Amino acid sequence: MRTREDIPALGGRVSVYRHAGLVRVTHWINALCVFVLILSGLNILKAHPALYWGSQSDFGDPWLRVSNWLQHLPTLPTMRDLATGRNYHFFFAWALVINGAAYLGFGFWRKHFARDLIPTRVELGAIAEVAREHAKFHFPHERRYNVIQQLAYLAVIFGILPLVVLSGLAMSPGFDAIAHWVLDFFGGRQSARTVHFLCAVAIVLFIFVHVALVIVSGFKNNIVSMITGRYVVERGPGSPADGPKDSPVEAS
């Protein structure tokens, strides 16, 4: 079994075991699912590029027409094909749900959420300072996620992703018959469809910010850590005292 202990790294830094195997695997499966779901979702949206609030469609007066900018966006498949778009969407929706259930189960069972994602009082108090650091494009490599990461990941994991799944289910006439409450929760099937779209927009925005920060805050370190689990942190005052002592390679 590979070690989960800290290992000395170049420049007096420390390689820590940051991401558990299940977190890494579910992260990449989720990334693939979301990628396919967004592109196939755009193809489905093209079949009726208008959004409404309420139970039904007021064709003459939609809340939002999206046909104009939709034609500039890529879809899966690339041609207009509602049937194949739906085939992709439902296969990968199931994959996302099963993968997400595995991640949530693991997160509660192994206390991943409690330990890594729920900010401590001290971390919450430092939010303004962390935000200032981000604004200066200064991203210290630390053992724990910073508080902005924690809150963003919590919002996606417990807010947007459950909401996008539930609003998707609320569009299913079969599921609506099983669970009438889901229609009341969203205020009607067309409201659920609009919420589904807004969640997708929020996910796309999250992905842009997430990927941009992955690139600017140490691309190789970030990518390697989500593949091997190991992340190199600076040994600063924030590091625990049990980290290895300064190594001889520091002078290099």
Place this chain on the structure above:
Amino acid sequence: MDLSRRNWFVRTLAGAGALALGACDSVTRAPAVRGGLKLGESLSMSVQRLLMNRRTLAREYLSSDIAPKFRANGSKNPLDPAYRAHAANGFRDWRLRIDGLVDNPYELSLDEIRAASARTQITRHDCVEGWSCIGKWTGARLGPLIERAQLKPEARFLVFYCADNTEDNPSRPLYYESIDLIDAYHEQTILAHELNDEPLPIANGAPIRLRVERQLGYKQAKYIMRIEVVASFADIRGGKGGYWEDRTGYEWYAGI
């Protein structure tokens, strides 16, 4: 120049993206991939059926929810001369035939359908394209009509044969759809002959259309001429159980 370099980078990235999505298209055409993607449909159907029973009803709405005009989609005026002749004399000579794997094949007139065990329901029609429309449907419950034909033990599906070339396009075959017995016997499954208290308009499927309320719009067959009871629809037309299922790959189970 830095700018041209950036343009080159963006173009390369866009090109690579287009190439990758194009590759996805050829992957999509592989039969194994198409078959694999259909696992999603099987899973949706199994899970929904597991969570449903015969008392699981689609939501019914209030009179005040009815849309001012119920949207007609697909075919709106069938071209078939026989159909047009029926329409011209108010469907007085039109007969619905119920046959196939039954001991008692028979024919029903429109008056007999009107007189059969009636049900009125205000429900939401959900099109596969994404829109919804609420209407009030009155019709005969399908279950008792099927019962009267006395199904043979091997009967599993009902196939609905329609009078319309799909989307009134003469080069297209006649529309058809199919459902299984679970939906056939469901309380809200009716052969509707009225929409919003008026005789069903031709655009919406006169003389009768199917309402199977826990599924999407393409299941709600219009202009029904014949119902055949079968053990399998594998040998009918394209073998996938419906016009759109054959032609484009829509799911046979349209509960999602």
